[in-house]
Amino acid sequence: MKYVSTRGEAPSLNFCDALLAGLARDGGLYVPKEWPRLSKKEIRALRGKSYQEIAFTVLSPFVDGEIPEDKFRTMIDEAYATFRHPAIAPLVQTGANTFIMELFHGSTLAFKDVAMQLLGRLMDHVLAERDQRATIVGATSGDTGGAAIDAFAGRDRTDIFILFPHGKVSPVQQHQMTTSKAGNVHALAIKGNFDDCQSLVKAMFNDVAFRDRVALSGVNSINWARIMAQIVYYFTTALVLGGPDRKISFTVPTGNFGDIFAGYVAMQMGLPIDKLIVATNENDILARTLKTGRYEMRDVKATTSPSMDIQISSNFERLLFEAYDRDASKVRGAMASLQQSGAFEIEEKALKSIRKVFRAGRATEKEVAKTIRSTLEATGYLLDPHTAIGVFVAGKHEKPNTPMVTLSTAHPAKFPAAVKSASGIDPALPTWLADLMVREERFDILEPELKIVENFISEHARILS
Numbered sequence: 320m321k322y323v324s325t326r327g328e329a330p331s332l333n334f335c336d337a338l339l340a341g342l343a344r345d346g347g348l349y350v351p352k353e354w355p356r357l358s359k360k361e362i363r364a365l366r367g368k369s370y371q372e373i374a375f376t377v378l379s380p381f382v383d384g385e386i387p388e389d390k391f392r393t394m395i396d397e398a399y400a401t402f403r404h405p406a407i408a409p410l411v412q413t414g415a416n417t418f419i420m421e422l423f424h425g426s427t428l429a430f431k432d433v434a435m436q437l438l439g440r441l442m443d444h445v446l447a448e449r450d451q452r453a454t455i456v457g458a459t460s461g462d463t464g465g466a467a468i469d470a471f472a473g474r475d476r477t478d479i480f481i482l483f484p485h486g487k488v489s490p491v492q493q494h495q496m497t498t499s500k501a502g503n504v505h506a507l508a509i510k511g512n513f514d515d516c517q518s519l520v521k522a523m524f525n526d527v528a529f530r531d532r533v534a535l536s537g538v539n540s541i542n543w544a545r546i547m548a549q550i551v552y553y554f555t556t557a558l559v560l561g562g563p564d565r566k567i568s569f570t571v572p573t574g575n576f577g578d579i580f581a582g583y584v585a586m587q588m589g590l591p592i593d594k595l596i597v598a599t600n601e602n603d604i605l606a607r608t609l610k611t612g613r614y615e616m617r618d619v620k621a622t623t624s625p626s627m628d629i630q631i632s633s634n635f636e637r638l639l640f641e642a643y644d645r646d647a648s649k650v651r652g653a654m655a656s657l658q659q660s661g662a663f664e665i666e667e668k669a670l671k672s673i674r675k676v677f678r679a680g681r682a683t684e685k686e687v688a689k690t691i692r693s694t695l696e697a698t699g700y701l702l703d704p705h706t707a708i709g710v711f712v713a714g715k716h717e718k719p720n721t722p723m724v725t726l727s728t729a730h731p732a733k734f735p736a737a738v739k740s741a742s743g744i745d746p747a748l749p750t751w752l753a754d755l756m757v758r759e760e761r762f763d764i765l766e767p768e769l770k771i772v773e774n775f776i777s778e779h780a781r782i783l784s
């Protein structure tokens with residue numbers, strides 16, 4: 320299996336090289352050259368199997384023999400042994416045909432753990448095989464950072480630098496990033512917003528001299544392996560609800576478009592999905608784009624769902640590549656226009672193909688609080704603000720005979736202030752994090768300037784030759 324860049328000008332890579340590369344050298348994102356397919360019969364044969372076994376079957380075609388089977392199985396087993404629920408991504412029924420897929424049973428209480436625990440092990444394996452080290456960078460609006468730090472802390476082949484927007488993540492998220500005692504972990508509070516952090520990360524990848532000097536690697540969903548690991552839970556959930564002999568819809572609280580793009584990949588692999596529904600907060604660039612066909616940046620507003628306070632939605636580029644029948648020149652044109660004027664138009668045919676699969680909606684701050692309250696009253700279930708956005712938008716797209724699954728992307732205890740103000744309940748952290756807020760913090764505050772961040776990394780990374 321070869322991986323090609325969405326911008327068409329970087330070399331095609333095999334799985335392990337794409338894993339370490341993160342962003343392609345032409346600024347694009349790697350995707351498999353073709354989608355592997357599972358027949359309905361093969362999908363049916365997964366019924367009753369464990370999450371780990373399904374993960375092995377679904378992910379093996381992407382790894383394509385580059386990692387020995389027994390080692391890959393062990394990585395999957397170890398990654399999901401860190402989860403506190405045996406089903407890994409359990410389903411909770413909240414209505415006649417509505418469900419919540421809980422993705423927050425990993426160590427940092429957000430869906431990012433699902434992919435990050437596997438990614439850490441995959442990278443470690445490949446670096447050890449090659450006797451190499453890597454400098455890992457990541458941008459976070461709050462959850463990717465904590466999950467990455469948890470997955471990479473103490474690994475001696477990597478140093479990890481996480482850029483988070485100073486003062487714009489929840490206190491729990493901040494402590495998850497700033498209280499690690501591991502010497503290879505560096506939490507960097509950037510004076511800006513998440514988009515500034517993400518742009519800095521992409522700029523570091525595009526600075527070829529720096530990239531090569533520090534052996535740069537990425538853990539954001541620009542890294543294909545992050546998306547890949549997230550495909551699995553669409554299969555496990557569909558199988559529980561009657562798939563592949565019945566179509567399911569999924570509503571996904573969306574920011575960087577990684578999680579929902581994994582659903583799109585599941586569909587390309589043969590999983591019958593009715594609709595994939597993009598749910599955004601008031602930073603609604605994706606909902607507007609699906610409505611108007613114009614992707615247009617606006618200022619980012621701070622909301623009670625800070626992890627989704629995003630304007631530049633990285634993985635939308637992967638969908639554009641698909642919608643343009645993999646014509647990389649069209650993607651390059653759109654990305655150049657985004658850089659020059661902060662906007663691009665999607666051609667009619669491509670937009671039509673996107674709308675065939677995707678729907679979208681937004682929730683205002685009032686609607687988020689109301690949904691947390693009303694769901695608690697109706698079902699006794701306490702939502703976090705990100706999941707509440709999903710539940711609210713899902714409510715607008717339900718169909719009588721199609722199960723609607725909303726992805727619950729974070730535990731309410733990560734956002735206690737917003738949850739308490741909406742519901743009156745102060746959600747407690749689980750026991751293993753009970754002392755999180757009194758742990759000593761360690762982080763550096765940096766200006767959002769490429770050279771400043773690169774210099775910091777150069778001084779602290781242990782890779783330099």
Ligand SMILES: Cc1ncc(COP(=O)(O)O)c(C=O)c1O
Binds near residue numbers: 461574576627
């Ligand atoms: C809690 C939470 N929900 C939803 C999202 C959106 O996910 P994605 O960026 O994959 O669209 C994120 C982060 O991006 C998140 O941290």
Ligand SMILES: N[C@@H](CCOP(=O)(O)O)C(=O)O
Binds near residue numbers: 575
């Ligand atoms: N919401 C994310 C933003 C980064 O997303 P990623 O999936 O590209 O890592 C976060 O919590 O950091």
